[in-house]
Amino acid sequence: MTRREWLNSLLTSPVKKAMPILSFPSIGLMGITVKELIEDSSLQAKGMKLIADRVDSAAAVSMMDLSVEAEAFGSEIRISDDEVPTVIGSIVDDEEQAEALQVPQVGAGRTGRYIEAIEKACQLITDRPVFAGVIGPFSLAGRLMDVTNALVNCYTEPDMVHIVMKKTTAFLISYIKAYKERTGAAGVVIAEPLTGLLSPAMAEEFSEPYVKELVDAVQDDNFLVIYHNCGDNTIQMIDSILRTGCAAYHFGNSIDMHEMLTHIPTDIVTMGNVDPATQFRNGTPDSIREETLRIMGACCNQFPNFVISSGCDIPPASGWDNIDAFFGAVEEFYKQ
Secondary structure: OOHHHHHHHHHHOOOOOOOOOOOOOHHHHHOOOHHHHHOOHHHHHHHHHHHHHHOOOOOEEOOOOOOHHHHHHOOEEEOOOOOOOEEEOOOOOOHHHHHHOOOOOOOOOOHHHHHHHHHHHHHHOOOOOEEEEEEOHHHHHHHHHOHHHHHHHHHHOHHHHHHHHHHHHHHHHHHHHHHHHHOOOOEEEEEOHHHHHOOHHHHHHHOHHHHHHHHHHHOEOOEEEEEEEOOOOOOOOHHHHHOOOOOEEEEOOOOOHHHHHOOOOOOOOEEEEEOHHHHHHOOOHHHHHHHHHHHHHHHOOOOOOEEEEEOOOOOOOOOHHHHHHHHHHHHHHHHO
Protein backbone atom coordinates (compact mmCIF):
# COMPACT_ATOMS: atom_id res chain seq x y z
CA MET A 1 0.00 0.00 0.00
CA THR A 2 1.36 3.41 -0.95
CA ARG A 3 1.15 6.25 1.54
CA ARG A 4 -1.43 7.92 -0.68
CA GLU A 5 -3.51 4.73 -0.54
CA TRP A 6 -3.14 4.70 3.25
CA LEU A 7 -4.44 8.26 3.38
CA ASN A 8 -7.35 7.35 1.12
CA SER A 9 -8.20 4.40 3.37
CA LEU A 10 -8.30 6.80 6.32
CA LEU A 11 -10.57 9.08 4.31
CA THR A 12 -13.03 6.34 3.36
CA SER A 13 -13.10 4.44 6.65
CA PRO A 14 -16.34 4.97 8.59
CA VAL A 15 -14.35 4.65 11.83
CA LYS A 16 -11.32 6.91 11.80
CA LYS A 17 -8.47 6.53 14.25
CA ALA A 18 -7.30 9.73 15.89
CA MET A 19 -4.05 11.30 14.71
CA PRO A 20 -2.82 13.76 17.34
CA ILE A 21 0.61 15.37 17.28
CA LEU A 22 1.80 13.32 20.20
CA SER A 23 5.45 12.74 20.97
CA PHE A 24 6.80 15.12 23.62
CA PRO A 25 4.70 13.52 26.42
CA SER A 26 6.85 10.41 26.04
CA ILE A 27 9.06 12.08 28.66
CA GLY A 28 6.44 11.06 31.23
CA LEU A 29 6.56 7.43 30.11
CA MET A 30 10.36 7.31 30.22
CA GLY A 31 10.96 9.48 33.29
CA ILE A 32 13.25 11.90 31.47
CA THR A 33 13.38 15.64 30.71
CA VAL A 34 12.77 17.47 27.43
CA LYS A 35 16.49 18.31 27.38
CA GLU A 36 17.39 14.63 27.55
CA LEU A 37 14.83 13.80 24.85
CA ILE A 38 15.99 16.32 22.27
CA GLU A 39 19.64 15.35 22.73
CA ASP A 40 19.21 11.62 22.07
CA SER A 41 17.82 10.09 18.87
CA SER A 42 17.38 6.67 20.49
CA LEU A 43 15.25 8.14 23.28
CA GLN A 44 13.12 9.97 20.71
CA ALA A 45 12.52 6.73 18.80
CA LYS A 46 11.90 4.76 21.99
CA GLY A 47 9.40 7.38 23.13
CA MET A 48 7.51 7.22 19.83
CA LYS A 49 7.40 3.43 20.09
CA LEU A 50 6.10 3.53 23.68
CA ILE A 51 3.34 5.88 22.59
CA ALA A 52 2.47 3.73 19.56
CA ASP A 53 2.19 0.70 21.84
CA ARG A 54 -0.09 2.60 24.21
CA VAL A 55 -2.53 4.40 21.89
CA ASP A 56 -4.54 3.37 18.84
CA SER A 57 -3.56 6.19 16.51
CA ALA A 58 -3.72 6.38 12.73
CA ALA A 59 -0.03 7.27 12.57
CA ALA A 60 2.94 8.04 14.78
CA VAL A 61 3.79 11.74 14.56
CA SER A 62 7.11 13.08 15.81
CA MET A 63 7.46 16.06 18.12
CA MET A 64 7.01 19.53 16.71
CA ASP A 65 10.25 21.16 17.84
CA LEU A 66 10.17 24.47 16.00
CA SER A 67 13.63 25.48 17.22
CA VAL A 68 15.78 22.84 15.52
CA GLU A 69 15.89 24.37 12.03
CA ALA A 70 16.53 27.91 13.35
CA GLU A 71 19.34 26.55 15.51
CA ALA A 72 20.89 25.00 12.38
CA PHE A 73 20.94 28.51 10.85
CA GLY A 74 22.73 29.81 13.96
CA SER A 75 19.94 30.99 16.24
CA GLU A 76 20.31 30.73 20.00
CA ILE A 77 17.75 28.54 21.71
CA ARG A 78 16.48 28.10 25.25
CA ILE A 79 15.99 24.56 26.56
CA SER A 80 14.14 23.63 29.72
CA ASP A 81 13.26 20.36 31.41
CA ASP A 82 9.53 20.33 30.73
CA GLU A 83 8.80 22.87 27.97
CA VAL A 84 9.31 22.87 24.21
CA PRO A 85 12.61 24.56 23.19
CA THR A 86 12.29 28.17 22.02
CA VAL A 87 14.35 30.54 19.86
CA ILE A 88 15.90 33.60 21.54
CA GLY A 89 16.42 36.87 19.68
CA SER A 90 17.09 37.28 15.97
CA ILE A 91 19.99 36.77 13.58
CA VAL A 92 18.58 38.73 10.62
CA ASP A 93 17.76 42.38 11.26
CA ASP A 94 18.39 44.04 7.90
CA GLU A 95 18.77 43.27 4.21
CA GLU A 96 22.55 43.04 4.46
CA GLN A 97 22.25 40.31 7.08
CA ALA A 98 19.60 38.60 4.96
CA GLU A 99 21.96 38.54 1.98
CA ALA A 100 24.79 37.21 4.16
CA LEU A 101 22.69 34.49 5.78
CA GLN A 102 24.19 31.10 4.99
CA VAL A 103 21.96 28.11 4.22
CA PRO A 104 23.21 25.35 6.54
CA GLN A 105 24.00 21.81 5.52
CA VAL A 106 21.56 19.10 6.53
CA GLY A 107 23.07 17.67 9.70
CA ALA A 108 23.89 21.05 11.23
CA GLY A 109 22.87 21.49 14.86
CA ARG A 110 20.40 18.78 15.85
CA THR A 111 19.00 18.14 12.36
CA GLY A 112 21.10 15.02 11.86
CA ARG A 113 20.01 13.67 15.23
CA TYR A 114 16.34 14.21 14.39
CA ILE A 115 16.73 12.41 11.07
CA GLU A 116 18.36 9.50 12.92
CA ALA A 117 15.47 9.46 15.40
CA ILE A 118 12.89 9.02 12.64
CA GLU A 119 14.99 6.33 10.96
CA LYS A 120 15.11 4.43 14.27
CA ALA A 121 11.40 5.02 14.92
CA CYS A 122 10.51 3.58 11.51
CA GLN A 123 12.44 0.43 12.40
CA LEU A 124 10.59 0.12 15.72
CA ILE A 125 7.07 1.09 14.57
CA THR A 126 5.83 -1.15 11.78
CA ASP A 127 2.05 -1.22 12.31
CA ARG A 128 1.32 2.37 11.23
CA PRO A 129 2.96 5.18 9.23
CA VAL A 130 5.56 7.40 10.90
CA PHE A 131 5.64 11.14 10.18
CA ALA A 132 8.49 13.52 10.94
CA GLY A 133 7.83 17.07 12.11
CA VAL A 134 9.39 20.15 10.50
CA ILE A 135 8.78 23.88 10.58
CA GLY A 136 7.33 25.75 7.59
CA PRO A 137 9.33 28.29 5.56
CA PHE A 138 7.64 31.48 6.81
CA SER A 139 7.55 30.31 10.42
CA LEU A 140 11.27 29.54 10.17
CA ALA A 141 11.96 32.96 8.66
CA GLY A 142 10.03 34.48 11.57
CA ARG A 143 12.32 32.79 14.06
CA LEU A 144 15.40 34.05 12.23
CA MET A 145 14.10 37.64 12.07
CA ASP A 146 12.10 37.63 15.35
CA VAL A 147 8.42 36.87 15.03
CA THR A 148 7.13 40.41 15.55
CA ASN A 149 9.75 41.92 13.28
CA ALA A 150 8.98 39.38 10.56
CA LEU A 151 5.32 40.35 10.52
CA VAL A 152 6.20 44.05 10.31
CA ASN A 153 8.90 43.42 7.69
CA CYS A 154 6.32 41.92 5.34
CA TYR A 155 4.96 45.47 5.03
CA THR A 156 8.10 47.57 5.45
CA GLU A 157 10.90 45.36 4.06
CA PRO A 158 9.27 42.82 1.71
CA ASP A 159 12.42 42.30 -0.35
CA MET A 160 14.34 41.32 2.77
CA VAL A 161 11.64 38.84 3.75
CA HIS A 162 11.74 37.23 0.31
CA ILE A 163 15.53 36.89 0.51
CA VAL A 164 15.18 35.02 3.81
CA MET A 165 12.23 32.97 2.51
CA LYS A 166 14.22 31.68 -0.45
CA LYS A 167 16.92 30.48 1.94
CA THR A 168 14.59 28.89 4.48
CA THR A 169 12.74 27.10 1.67
CA ALA A 170 15.96 25.82 0.12
CA PHE A 171 17.11 24.42 3.45
CA LEU A 172 13.76 22.83 4.25
CA ILE A 173 13.61 21.10 0.87
CA SER A 174 17.02 19.55 1.51
CA TYR A 175 16.10 18.66 5.09
CA ILE A 176 12.81 17.01 4.12
CA LYS A 177 14.49 15.15 1.25
CA ALA A 178 16.84 13.66 3.84
CA TYR A 179 13.84 12.34 5.77
CA LYS A 180 12.40 11.00 2.52
CA GLU A 181 15.57 9.30 1.31
CA ARG A 182 17.09 8.03 4.57
CA THR A 183 14.39 7.15 7.07
CA GLY A 184 11.38 5.29 5.71
CA ALA A 185 9.04 8.02 6.96
CA ALA A 186 5.60 8.30 5.38
CA GLY A 187 6.03 12.05 5.14
CA VAL A 188 6.25 15.20 7.21
CA VAL A 189 3.89 17.39 9.18
CA ILE A 190 4.97 20.91 8.27
CA ALA A 191 4.12 23.54 10.88
CA GLU A 192 3.40 26.99 9.45
CA PRO A 193 1.60 28.70 12.36
CA LEU A 194 3.13 32.14 11.90
CA THR A 195 1.36 32.42 8.55
CA GLY A 196 -1.89 32.31 10.51
CA LEU A 197 -1.10 35.80 11.83
CA LEU A 198 -0.82 37.31 8.34
CA SER A 199 -3.62 38.80 6.29
CA PRO A 200 -4.82 36.53 3.46
CA ALA A 201 -3.09 38.75 0.89
CA MET A 202 0.20 38.60 2.78
CA ALA A 203 -0.11 34.83 3.19
CA GLU A 204 -0.51 34.52 -0.58
CA GLU A 205 2.73 36.43 -1.09
CA PHE A 206 4.96 35.24 1.74
CA SER A 207 3.88 31.68 2.50
CA GLU A 208 1.83 30.02 -0.23
CA PRO A 209 4.40 30.01 -3.07
CA TYR A 210 7.19 28.78 -0.81
CA VAL A 211 5.13 25.99 0.76
CA LYS A 212 3.98 24.97 -2.72
CA GLU A 213 7.59 24.92 -3.95
CA LEU A 214 8.46 22.66 -1.05
CA VAL A 215 5.50 20.34 -1.64
CA ASP A 216 6.26 20.10 -5.35
CA ALA A 217 9.86 19.16 -4.54
CA VAL A 218 9.20 16.36 -2.03
CA GLN A 219 5.64 15.00 -2.20
CA ASP A 220 4.66 11.90 -4.14
CA ASP A 221 2.44 8.85 -3.61
CA ASN A 222 4.85 7.44 -1.02
CA PHE A 223 5.80 10.62 0.81
CA LEU A 224 3.08 12.97 2.01
CA VAL A 225 3.14 16.54 3.31
CA ILE A 226 0.55 17.37 5.97
CA TYR A 227 0.11 21.11 6.49
CA HIS A 228 -0.39 22.36 10.06
CA ASN A 229 -1.43 25.91 10.95
CA CYS A 230 -2.85 26.80 14.35
CA GLY A 231 -3.18 30.52 13.60
CA ASP A 232 -6.33 32.60 14.03
CA ASN A 233 -6.83 33.58 10.38
CA THR A 234 -6.75 30.17 8.69
CA ILE A 235 -10.41 30.20 7.65
CA GLN A 236 -9.96 33.54 5.88
CA MET A 237 -6.88 32.23 4.02
CA ILE A 238 -8.05 28.67 3.36
CA ASP A 239 -8.05 29.07 -0.44
CA SER A 240 -4.39 30.04 -0.32
CA ILE A 241 -3.61 27.16 2.03
CA LEU A 242 -5.32 24.62 -0.24
CA ARG A 243 -3.39 25.86 -3.27
CA THR A 244 -0.18 24.59 -1.65
CA GLY A 245 -1.24 21.10 -2.73
CA CYS A 246 -0.52 19.32 0.54
CA ALA A 247 -1.94 15.82 0.97
CA ALA A 248 -3.84 16.70 4.17
CA TYR A 249 -4.41 19.63 6.51
CA HIS A 250 -4.32 20.11 10.27
CA PHE A 251 -5.75 23.11 12.14
CA GLY A 252 -5.60 24.54 15.65
CA ASN A 253 -8.15 25.19 18.34
CA SER A 254 -8.44 28.94 17.73
CA ILE A 255 -10.90 28.31 14.89
CA ASP A 256 -14.30 26.66 14.62
CA MET A 257 -13.56 23.27 13.08
CA HIS A 258 -17.05 22.85 11.66
CA GLU A 259 -16.86 26.18 9.88
CA MET A 260 -13.41 25.35 8.50
CA LEU A 261 -14.64 22.05 7.09
CA THR A 262 -17.35 23.83 5.08
CA HIS A 263 -14.56 25.41 3.02
CA ILE A 264 -12.60 22.22 2.27
CA PRO A 265 -13.46 19.59 -0.37
CA THR A 266 -14.66 16.37 1.27
CA ASP A 267 -11.99 14.31 -0.48
CA ILE A 268 -9.19 16.06 1.46
CA VAL A 269 -8.38 14.71 4.93
CA THR A 270 -8.62 17.51 7.48
CA MET A 271 -7.62 17.21 11.14
CA GLY A 272 -8.00 19.09 14.42
CA ASN A 273 -8.54 20.57 16.93
CA VAL A 274 -8.74 19.69 20.67
CA ASP A 275 -6.96 22.44 22.64
CA PRO A 276 -3.48 21.19 23.58
CA ALA A 277 -2.97 23.63 26.48
CA THR A 278 -6.44 23.99 27.98
CA GLN A 279 -7.37 20.33 27.59
CA PHE A 280 -4.34 18.04 27.21
CA ARG A 281 -2.02 20.03 29.50
CA ASN A 282 -4.38 21.68 31.99
CA GLY A 283 -7.69 19.86 31.61
CA THR A 284 -9.11 16.78 33.30
CA PRO A 285 -10.10 13.41 31.86
CA ASP A 286 -13.74 14.50 32.08
CA SER A 287 -13.17 17.86 30.38
CA ILE A 288 -11.12 16.39 27.52
CA ARG A 289 -13.68 13.64 27.00
CA GLU A 290 -16.45 16.23 26.78
CA GLU A 291 -14.53 18.48 24.38
CA THR A 292 -13.46 15.60 22.13
CA LEU A 293 -17.01 14.29 21.89
CA ARG A 294 -18.28 17.83 21.21
CA ILE A 295 -15.94 18.39 18.28
CA MET A 296 -16.54 14.93 16.84
CA GLY A 297 -20.29 15.37 17.21
CA ALA A 298 -20.14 18.65 15.32
CA CYS A 299 -17.90 17.38 12.53
CA CYS A 300 -17.72 13.63 11.97
CA ASN A 301 -21.20 12.87 10.68
CA GLN A 302 -21.39 15.80 8.28
CA PHE A 303 -17.79 15.73 7.04
CA PRO A 304 -16.42 12.28 6.11
CA ASN A 305 -12.95 13.78 5.63
CA PHE A 306 -12.59 14.85 9.28
CA VAL A 307 -10.08 13.14 11.56
CA ILE A 308 -10.00 14.09 15.24
CA SER A 309 -6.65 15.33 16.51
CA SER A 310 -5.02 17.73 18.89
CA GLY A 311 -5.04 21.37 17.84
CA CYS A 312 -1.24 21.46 17.89
CA ASP A 313 1.68 19.59 19.44
CA ILE A 314 0.58 18.12 22.78
CA PRO A 315 2.76 19.78 25.47
CA PRO A 316 5.50 17.70 27.11
CA ALA A 317 4.06 17.85 30.64
CA SER A 318 0.55 16.76 29.61
CA GLY A 319 -0.81 14.03 31.84
CA TRP A 320 -1.34 10.58 30.45
CA ASP A 321 -4.73 10.36 32.17
CA ASN A 322 -5.85 13.17 29.86
CA ILE A 323 -4.25 11.64 26.77
CA ASP A 324 -5.83 8.27 27.51
CA ALA A 325 -9.19 9.99 28.04
CA PHE A 326 -8.92 11.58 24.59
CA PHE A 327 -8.44 8.21 22.92
CA GLY A 328 -11.18 6.74 25.09
CA ALA A 329 -13.57 9.43 23.91
CA VAL A 330 -12.76 8.69 20.26
CA GLU A 331 -13.55 5.02 20.82
CA GLU A 332 -16.72 5.96 22.69
CA PHE A 333 -17.92 8.20 19.86
CA TYR A 334 -17.66 5.49 17.23
CA LYS A 335 -19.47 2.98 19.43
CA GLN A 336 -22.52 5.24 19.79
